[in-house]
Amino acid sequence: MTGDLFGLPPLPGLSSCEALVSAAEERLLIAAIDATELAPFRFQGWEGKRLTRSFGHSYDFDRGRLEVGDPMPDWLLPYRERMAGFAGLPAADFVQALLIRYDPGAGIGWHRDRPAFEHVLGLSLGAPAVMRFRRRMAAKFERVAVPLPPRGAYHLTGEARHGWEHSIAAMAETRWSITFRSLASPIGRPANADAPDGNMI
Numbered sequence: 379m380t381g382d383l384f385g386l387p388p389l390p391g392l393s394s395c396e397a398l399v400s401a402a403e404e405r406l407l408i409a410a411i412d413a414t415e416l417a418p419f420r421f422q423g424w425e426g427k428r429l430t431r432s433f434g435h436s437y438d439f440d441r442g443r444l445e446v447g448d449p450m451p452d453w454l455l456p457y458r459e460r461m462a463g464f465a466g467l468p469a470a471d472f473v474q475a476l477l478i479r480y481d482p483g484a485g486i487g488w489h490r491d492r493p494a495f496e497h498v499l500g501l502s503l504g505a506p507a508v509m510r511f512r513r514r515m516a517a518k519f520e521r522v523a524v525p526l527p528p529r530g531a532y533h534l535t536g537e538a539r540h541g542w543e544h545s546i547a548a549m550a551e552t553r554w555s556i557t558f559r560s561l562a563s564p565i566g567r568p569a570n571a572d573a574p575d576g577n578m579i
């Protein structure tokens with residue numbers, strides 16, 4: 379575990395870990411994600427290029443509210459345990475799992491994760507990527523770029539989670555990710571607290 383993000387300027391609230399899973403586990407996880415029915419991310423009638431599937435509590439961007447979907451499959455649970463351990467938090471707090479496949483040309487636009495969630499844990503598989511962070515400071519944006527190496531994990535909380543937007547540029551090669559999120563409060567927040575503040579497409 380490191381807070382220094384491979385030598386880049388630290389972003390308070392962001393910590394990362396270079397190899398949370400082995401190459402063999404990475405292959406199994408990619409196969410398990412590909413064996414799961416994924417669908418293009420939907421946002422208020424728009425379709426994104428990345429393919430996603432969530433389990434447990436999920437935020438429905440079309441309806442603008444938190445919903446409870448299918449339970450997490452068993453193969454995800456040991457990884458939820460390991461990632462929560464890396465963050466020093468109880469695994470059971472992570473009530474949402476999100477699987478994403480970014481094929482070439484797919485990325486994720488500038489956004490903050492929905493306020494219904496608090497801690498965000500991410501695991502990167504496949505092609506390396508860069509997570510870009512920005513926040514508006516007076517007239518210009520302050521920016522930080524954080525490498526997301528395959529098999530590495532990151533934990534977003536505090537300032538990095540709430541004070542900055544993040545995005546991933548369109549991928550040239552396929553990347554898969556697994557994200558676990560905890561709820562901001564035991565019952566989440568009202569849907570009307572969740573007005574979108576970024577382009578999720």
Ligand SMILES: O=C(O)CCC(=O)C(=O)O
Nearest residue numbers: 478486491500501555557
């Ligand atoms: O793919 C990732 O690691 C990040 C995904 C993300 O930012 C999100 O789903 O909110």
Ligand SMILES: [Fe+2]
Nearest residue numbers: 489490491544
């Ligand atoms: Fe995000």
